Amino acid sequence: MFELAPYAVSSANTRGRQLADPPPLHRSEFQRDRDRIVHSTAFRRLEYKTQVFVNHEGDLFRTRLTHSLEVAQIARGIARALRLNEDLAEAISLAHDLGHTPFGHAGQEALNECMRDHGGFEHNLQSLRTVDLLEERYAAFDGLNLCFETREGIVKHCSLENARQLGALGERFLDRTRPSLEAQICNLADEIAYNNHDVDDGLRAGLIKLEQLEELDLFARHVGDVRRAYPRLGGRRLIHETIRRMINTQVCDLIDSTAGNIARLLPRDIAEVRLGPALVTFSEESFEAQRQMKRFLRTQLYQHYQVLRMASKAQRIVSDLFAAFTSNSRLLPPQYQAAGDGDQVRRVADYIAGMTDRYAIKEHRRLFTVSES
Numbered sequence: 001m002f003e004l005a006p007y008a009v010s011s012a013n014t015r016g017r018q019l020a021d022p023p024p025l026h027r028s029e030f031q032r033d034r035d036r037i038v039h040s041t042a043f044r045r046l047e048y049k050t051q052v053f054v055n056h057e058g059d060l061f062r063t064r065l066t067h068s069l070e071v072a073q074i075a076r077g078i079a080r081a082l083r084l085n086e087d088l089a090e091a092i093s094l095a096h097d098l099g100h101t102p103f104g105h106a107g108q109e110a111l112n113e114c115m116r117d118h119g120g121f122e123h124n125l126q127s128l129r130t131v132d133l134l135e136e137r138y139a140a141f142d143g144l145n146l147c148f149e150t151r152e153g154i155v156k157h158c159s160l161e162n163a164r165q166l167g168a169l170g171e172r173f174l175d176r177t178r179p180s181l182e183a184q185i186c187n188l189a190d191e192i193a194y195n196n197h198d199v200d201d202g203l204r205a206g207l208i209k210l211e212q213l214e215e216l217d218l219f220a221r222h223v224g225d226v227r228r229a230y231p232r233l234g235g236r237r238l239i240h241e242t243i244r245r246m247i248n249t250q251v252c253d254l255i256d257s258t259a260g261n262i263a264r265l266l267p268r269d270i271a272e273v274r275l276g277p278a279l280v281t282f283s284e285e286s287f288e289a290q291r292q293m294k295r296f297l298r299t300q301l302y303q304h305y306q307v308l309r310m311a312s313k314a315q316r317i318v319s320d321l322f323a324a325f326t327s328n329s330r331l332l333p334p335q336y337q338a339a340g341d342g343d344q345v346r347r348v349a350d351y352i353a354g355m356t357d358r359y360a361i362k363e364h365r366r367l368f369t370v371s372e373s
């Protein structure tokens with residue numbers, strides 16, 4: 001059988017679940033976490049939530065669901081190559097965006113602004129809240145009762161103030177130690193996935209042009225290689241062939257560079273991983289190439305006037321919903337009305353964060369358009 005490296009997370013060395021669950025019979029603890037995530041309601045909602053483009057803008061754009069699957073594919077490949085826990089990498093990847101609001105970053109910023117005087121809104125923490133508390137699937141506990149390492153991987157970053165409230169999970173932000181290598185992999189797999197698919201989706205939407213991308217070192221190198229090898233190739237296939245080569249280059253670079261770091265520092269176990277420096281890294285050259293790509297996407301795609309118009313509509317929808325529900329909590333579906341002295345404002349944020357793009361649009365219409373019911 002495939003043997004995990006001594007510094008991998010495993011069912012044997014996990015810090016376990018918040019509530020003791022009998023060990024699974026034919027699965028590892030992290031297969032079970034992955035399975036619980038796939039069966040959750042929040043996971044199915046990812047299909048109708050977006051990152052950059054809103055769901056109804058086109059059927060071929062990435063959604064949070066396809067994004068999460070791409071992250072899982074990349075993270076699993078890297079984890080296996082390094083003899084790390086592939087199931088854990090998959091579980092973290094599939095759960096990492098569960099707490100995202102509708103309408104991507106625009107929605108998150110709007111909800112964070114609305115929540116400013118109520119502890120803020122942070123999608124990583126909301127993902128944790130979803131798997132710890134909000135999912136209602138099990139008789140014996142709220143949430144999914146996932147293993148420590150899966151939960152740790154979901155909280156990619158967090159403010160010191162929030163970290164203090166997270167108990168054991170927040171410690172690493174306070175004492176500046178590291179999460180597992182599997183969690184470190186998922187962070188960078190996320191970046192590889194969205195940088196590349198945003199290039200693809202941006203081209204598909206016609207918001208960025210091939211000629212602009214040729215100013216990027218990584219893209220120029222690969223599109224040049226493809227053109228030399230296939231001089232007659234054009235259109236979508238030229239783009240896809242180029243992007244698949246970019247992903248492969250970044251993944252291989254990450255594996256090689258991380259394997260080098262591990263060989264140099266030789267962590268004996270997960271405890272030494274936590275105390276050491278970040279071991280999952282790109283080479284300097286690849287890191288620079290990613291930075292260039294991110295800068296390009298920020299200025300040319302995320303700030304494109306058509307994207308900003310949609311973002312501004314999305315922000316309005318989120319803040320209108322928030323204002324309506326906080327001024328009169330009886331407008332909320334009963335299950336979101338906090339009982340007793342419960343935190344009603346946080347329940348409003350939970351409700352809005354759980355909405356898909358189209359549900360938010362519909363709910364906005366129901367509340368603000370007289371002819372809708």
Ligand code: MG
Binds near residue numbers: 071097190
């Ligand atoms: Mg992501």
